[in-house]
Structure formats: C-alpha cells, structure tokens
Amino acid sequence: MKETDPARSGNGRSGAGSDPAFLLLAAGGAGKDSARSAVRHHEAAGRPFALYTLAIDTDPSGFDAFDSAINIAPTREAVSAILSNPHRHGPACQALIRHHPHLLERESLGRGARTHRPLTQAAFEIHEETLTEGFRAAIHALLRQEHGDRIQPVFVGSLGGGTGSAVAILGLDFFVDGPRRDRMLLGLPPDLLAKPIAFAIDPYAHALQQTNEVAPDRILANIYATRMELAEYEKRGKGFQYVFHLGLGNDAGAVFSTIEQVCHANGLLVWSWMANYGYFKSRAVDGLDFEKVSCRYCGDDVPEAFFPAHERPPYAENAR
C-alpha cells in the first residue's frame, strides 16, 4: 500500500495546511475517562501534536490528570446564590426555583448532576465567568505552544449523563459565533477557533449496567433529549462541525459491555482521529463538508408526513 504523503495529509507542520492545535474538552465523568485514555495514547506516542486538555465536570474527582479543569459542581454555596438572587441568574436557575425546587434541596446535593441536565445548566449559569476564564486560559496556553494558527475544540463526553450531555450543548454557546465566544476571544483573531467537533458516547452500556430501576430510562431519555437539542442547535446554525457517535457495539463481535470499555475505546478513537486529522480533513473538505449542508433526508417516513399540521410541535411547524 502506498503511504500518504505526510505533508499532504496535514501531519507535516509546515505551511498553511498544518494541523490545528487541539483543545480537548472533557465533559462529565465519561468525558474525563475518555480524555484520560486519549492523553495516555498521546503520551505514549510522544505527544506528536499540540493538545491541551480541559475537564469540565460537576464532580471534581480525577481533575489532576488534565492540563486544567473547571469545577461546576452545584455546591451549597452555589445553590444559596441561586436561592437568594434567582433573577440575577439565567433561565435554568429561575426555572429550577419556580418548578423544581426539590432539586435544590441542600441536603440532597451530592457530587455530580445525577442525570439532571438542568442542574448542570444552572451551574453553567452560575459559573459563566469561571468558564469563560477557563476556556480563555486554555486558548492562551495553546497559543503559547506556538502550534499553528488555529485551534480545533473537540468535545468528548457521554450524551446520557447529567453533565456531559448538558455541557456538549451549553458549551456550543462559547465556541460557536455569539457574544460568549466574542468575549472569550477578546483581543484574539476571531477565526482562531474552528467550529467544535464532538465525540459522543451513546452510553447504552452504562444504562444497561444500572441496577436502579429508573436510571436506565433516565440515561436513555437524556440521549434522546440531547439529540433533539443538537438538532435544534443545528437548525439555528449553531451546531457542531461534526458529531461522531460511538454506540454499544457492532455486528462483528466488538461489544463495549462496560462504561470503562467504551470510554477507553472513545479515548483511542478521539486520539486516533486527532492524529489522522490531516488525512480525514483533506477528504472531508471535498465530500462531507459540502454534503452535510446541502444533502437532506428525503424519505417519506418522517412524522411530519403523517401528523396533521395542527398536531405538530413548534419545532416541526415549518418542517418540510
């Protein structure tokens, strides 16, 4: 087999075609496990490209394996801040107080968001400044490494948990055009950040492992809800550049029966993709990148074709 020219594949560091520096954003527990695995591969390969790892979680355990970390735990102090000044925070905080105050019971707060995505959203609202600062510091650290003139944010996480799935959506506000991104890139070239890419675990294995009766449905429900929201963000033009999913297994005997296994695989996957970025991108530019915005599914089996117009929800009112 003829090997691809490294310079063409983008792995050569010179010229405009050089690979970007990668900002690996590990969201939630599965995101941290995946990113740790990716970092292990990165170290083992002699750190062949610029990579900065940033963990974002509501549970601070395992933060020390990352270049930096942002703890968005819904702590008692954070909850006090919400309760005392609900209108100073965003819609999630207000909605929690008005409709679901039981989630803010100080006694029931623990580590992590316990599959409740709005809790993470409330934490995001409280920690917005910290997040902006954390992202900005990560970008500055990557720039200081002097690798290329472009940073590719890469989200890793699970779509079924309470934190990773929320961060994947909420993080888009920071990395796709908008005031938060502008604030984060203050004083830096606006096109420094590429549109983010996500490596998302569909945590079927995790759901199937649960012994609690309701937990599997909650996890699977979160996957569905996150998918709906991803689609909604896409419609608003604020979606990811690509979202790569990793499921439970394939038809050839590869089965990830534990969350650890799937995270391990996702880590290798993310790292391999970053290592092969040049090769992938050179092909995607001519195919996927154009097709993804121009192609549309045109099968007849979409709900809009079956439901009368008055029964459609607002987000499907104008669907074709």
Place this chain on the structure above:
Amino acid sequence: MNETSENQNGATRRPYLAMWGIRDQLCSHGNAMVSGTTVGAAEFEALAQDVLPDVMLHDEDDTVLIDPRLWGELQPAPLLARVREAIRAQPDLRLPADGDADTLLKRASLLRAVAAGQHPELGEEIARLVGQVCGEAGQRVRQAIDLAADKAPCKVDAALNDLVPFLDQLAPINLGDEGAPARLSARCEQVAGLGKWRNALPAPTFDSLRLSLLDDAQDAYGRALDRLVTERFENRWEKERDGVREHLEHYLETSRDFRAKVRLCTDDFENSSRRAKQTATALSAGNLVVLAEPGRDQIRAALFTHYKVASSTELIEAMRHDFEERLMAQAVRRGLLPSSERPPFRRLILALAVSDLVETFRTLLWEAVAGFYSLYEACEAYGLERLVADLVRRSRITSWFDGRDHQRFGITRFEVKMVHLPAATSPKDVTIRNLLDSLFQQQGFQNTACNGHARAISVLRIYAGWPLGIEGGNGVLLESYARSRRSGHLPHLVGILPDSRAGEHAPGVLKLLDRADLGSA
C-alpha cells in the same frame, strides 16, 4: 398516552421515524469506530510494580548526613550566652567602665525604662538581636532537615523522629536572678546618695565605700540586664523551637505523603496487572486485539541493554535518573514548575499526580523495552491475515439505519478507512509491515502515516454524512424518554425546545408515541 401498552402489545411499529424535523437536520453526524492492537500487559505491569518502589526510594547517597552538632544549635544556654554577649556589646547598654557612676546610673535608668516598655527603640533593638541569634540557629536546623530530607527522602525519618523528643527535652531556661532589678534600684539609690557622705567620712573610707557600692551596683546592673535579656530570649527561643518542630512535623508529614504516593503508584500497577489478566478476554471481545507480551526476563534483559548497565544497582540508578528527567519535563508542562527550577526528587514526586507518575514510569519502561520487542513479530505470531480480518471487523460502525442511509433518500455516504502501521525497526519488521500494508489495502484501508503509536496498530473507520433523525436507536430512546416521566426526571435543558420551558418532557415529542394509528390511516 399509553406507551407501556404500546410496548407490551407491540402496537404495530410506528410508520414514521422517532424524531421531528429530520428533513431540516444537517447531515453532519457520523459514526466513528476504532480498533487496534494492544500488547498484553500483565507481566509488564507486574514488573513495573516491583521496580517502581526501588526507583522511587533509591537514594543517591545511602549515608544520611545530619550533623549531630546541629541538634545542639537549639540548646538554650549557649544561644543565650551569645545573645547576652551581643547585647552587652550594644553601646547604650554595655557595662560602664569601673568607677563611672554617672554612666552606670544612666544605663540603669535606661534599663528600667526598657523593662517598663517606656523605651521602644531600645526594646526593639534587644528583640532584633535576640531574634537574629535565635533565627539564625533555627534556620540552620531547618536547612539541615531539608537538605537531608531532599537527599534521602525515606532514610532520614528515624533520625528526624529523634529530634522531636530532643526538642522536648531541651533544658528549661533559667531566667536568672529574680531580685536583680530590685537590687539594682537599691544600689543605684545608694550610689546617688553617696555624695552626702563625702565630707562625713575620711577620704580613704569614702573611696573604699564608693568603689564597693559601685562594684555591687555594676554587678546588679549586669544581672538585671541578663534577667531582662533572658525574659526576652525565652519567648523568642520557644517560638523558634516551635517553628523547628512544626517544620519537622511538616517534613515528617510530607515524608508520609511521599511514602503514600509511592504506595499508590505501586498499587496502581498492581491493579493494572490484575486488570490486564482479567480483561484480556474482555478486550478481545471489545475493539482491541491482544498480542502476546514479552516475558519478565525478556523485559529485564531489554532494560539492562537499553540503559547499558551490568548490575541491578546501576539499573535502578539509571532508571531513577531517567525517571527524574521525565518528571521534570512533565512538571514544567503541567505548569507546576518553571523550567529554570530544579527541585529535589521528593518535591517533584509530591507535586505531580499519581496518574502522571504512573504514566511517566510506564512510558519510560515501554520506551526502554520497545527497541527489543518487535510488534510485527508479535503480529506474525498472531497470524497476519487473522489480525487484519479481526481489526477490520472490529472497526465496523456502531450506528444503525435500517437502510435509510441511502442515496435514494438523499444521503451521500462518506466513509474513510485509515490504518496506522508503526515504523519498522528491523529488516524482518519491514517485510511483515509491507505484508500487513497490502492486506489492509485489499480491505480499502489507507495507511495514513500519521504520527501515531510506536507500539500499536490502529484502525480508524469513519462513516459520516447522515442526519441524526435516521439513526435506528431513536425509537427505543423515545420510549425511555416517555417512561422517564414517571420518576420525575427532567431530560431537557431549559429554554432550548420551546415546549419544554423548565426541562420537563416536551409534549410535542411525546406526541410521536401517541399516534401509532396514523400508519394504518
């Protein structure tokens, strides 16, 4: 809505996909799957578990030099003597010349003012001199502790432990003559009143009396000064002793932390070794192909050759040096240290996370062994065709579309198949690598020559260009979405879907489960 009954009676499969707005979705989703080789690691991790403590606890110099005289530094008597000497040399307080009554009276008055806190400048000067002597002694002891601790982190515990009772047993300070200040006052009064006796007494008697009184007053002054200095010294010395004890306790604590870290690292390797044994089968069922690992003797031999050493002691020393260099680089990378600083090994270990220590040591071992272990020969032992088939199979996608990902439905398939084959290190490797290369090519995989692992083959397959709504899992996910309402779950973020205002289930989405009858209409 009755999603349960739908599930239980099958309620005929819904004729439409389980998501709204699919035709508006971007075809930006993909499935990525990776497979690869991994080398069995049970032996390797077990060896690391054995060797790591030797490397971490190896001290460059086995002799722990803590000068025993150093312990005497904090003995209060000699320290006090030095303080007194320093203060007696102070111009405003020094003993007056014999027979100089005026100066003696002035000094005595000054001393009383200092004792009463009415002369802050001189009081501060005394405190400074006391502090200087005590502080220097304490500093020397602390430096000696640091030096010994940095040099041999785990071999000085016993020696330093001895220091704690030593500090406690230090002789209590004798504050000196308690009545000296009163006696000084009395003598000074007598000296001041001596003038009225000049004419009443014969000159030789008067002179003798005057000298005797002055001598006595001078002695009382000396004792009163010593008493004052000792009082000031006592507090400062105790503070210094407590400081040294605190430093020592801190060191002993960090020493415990150091040992704990060594233990955590070895535990990590022990767990990895156990896991490697247990999960070899599980890995085979996942996306990795497990190749035979080198034996423990082979690894040891490779280490000796790599470090060009002949004895175990030399090997440990060489590994320790290498390990320390790598940890330094890691600490600088993590921003824990400026690149110019060169901290002792103990502080380096304490600064870094266990995961960093373990991974750095693992990388060190692998790099040392890599040159003597041929990945390609292990592949050959596994069977090249079998290996390629296994890797290709295991890299198949993990998303399902029921045939909807088709050109006829507007979907343009985008598939990339990549393989990374590490560089060959021997002529035999070149042959095997070429064979693998051609076998992968036959399966449509391109060797991307990326800067990947030196010791693993990885196969990456990306299948992208589909909208999320056609993924086959949505139907089951939707049912769980509906069921999760019963437990009061909040699946949504607030303010994203217009009909889920506070994170609750969107009624519009739930409608997708309501109308299974539509298909038959």
